[in-house]
Amino acid sequence: DAGITQSPRHKVTETGTPVTLRCHQTENHRYMYWYRQDPGHGLRLIHYSYGVKDTDKGEVSDGYSVSRSKTEDFLLTLESATSSQTSVYFCAISDSGNQPQHFGDGTRLSIL
Amino acid sequence: GENVGLHLPTLSVQEGDNSIINCAYSNSASDYFIWYKQESGKGPQFIIDIRSNMDKRQGQRVTVLLNKTVKHLSLQIAATQPGDSAVYFCAENYSGGSNYKLTFGKGTLLTVNP
Numbered sequence: 382d383a384g385i386t387q388s389p390r391h392k393v394t395e396t397g398t399p400v401t402l403r404c405h406q407t408e409n410h411r412y413m414y415w416y417r418q419d420p421g422h423g424l425r426l427i428h429y430s431y432g433v434k435d436t437d438k439g440e441v442s443d444g445y446s447v448s449r450s451k452t453e454d455f456l457l458t459l460e461s462a463t464s465s466q467t468s469v470y471f472c473a474i475s476d477s478g479n480q481p482q483h484f485g486d487g488t489r490l491s492i493l
Numbered sequence: 494g495e496n497v498g499l500h501l502p503t504l505s506v507q508e509g510d511n512s513i514i515n516c517a518y519s520n521s522a523s524d525y526f527i528w529y530k531q532e533s534g535k536g537p538q539f540i541i542d543i544r545s546n547m548d549k550r551q552g553q554r555v556t557v558l559l560n561k562t563v564k565h566l567s568l569q570i571a572a573t574q575p576g577d578s579a580v581y582f583c584a585e586n587y588s589g590g591s592n593y594k595l596t597f598g599k600g601t602l603l604t605v606n607p
Binding site: 385421422423424425426429439471478479481482483484485486487 | 525527529534535536537538539542582584586588594595597598599600
């Protein structure tokens with residue numbers, strides 16, 4: 382498996398609380414991505430990064446922010462969690478834009 | 494995720510048979526395609542990829558076929574095994590645009606009966 386670690390693996394929290402998910406890679410890949418996966422929607426891109434401190438929005442970025450202060454870590458933050466953000470979140474990495482993305486094992490987030 | 498198989502097209506095969514999973518992609522300009530396998534509770538796992546200058550590529554027990562005329566991609570799995578049971582989905586990329594973004598299909602649930 383590609384060296385990708387997501388933490389936490391499971392989290393239950395309440396509406397209105399801030400939540401931060403972490404993705405850590407040991408592959409020194411330039412690109413990192415955050416997706417959410419929901420039944421009937423497939424994988425949808427939230428935010429991505431193409432280098433340290435270089436990030437951009439994906440198709441479902443509202444309510445989420447990201448930070449990448451070093452190559453190996455990409456953080457996803459829900460500033461004020463809502464029930465609609467209950468989902469499984471996946472981090473992915475790739476060496477270049479036109480290469481396969483490799484995924485972590487996900488974080489299951491439940492917002493009550 | 495555990496519920497990723499809900500609401501998906503399904504394919505049920507007998508162990509040892511060949512499986513064919515299909516994918517219609519959306520962008521005629523897409524030039525890079527990937528197949529992923531996702532088992533329950535795990536992240537998507539890369540299987541095989543193909544670029545648009547090819548129409549066929551083979552891996553270990555898997556073959557991907559690309560038909561650009563009808564924007565169709567297929568994954569063939571030879572001698573399907575119970576361990577192949579999973580959700581399979583395709584992804585497409587257009588390198589002339591934002592070449593770091595993939596667009597994913599919703600997937601097909603493959604069930605292998607022993």
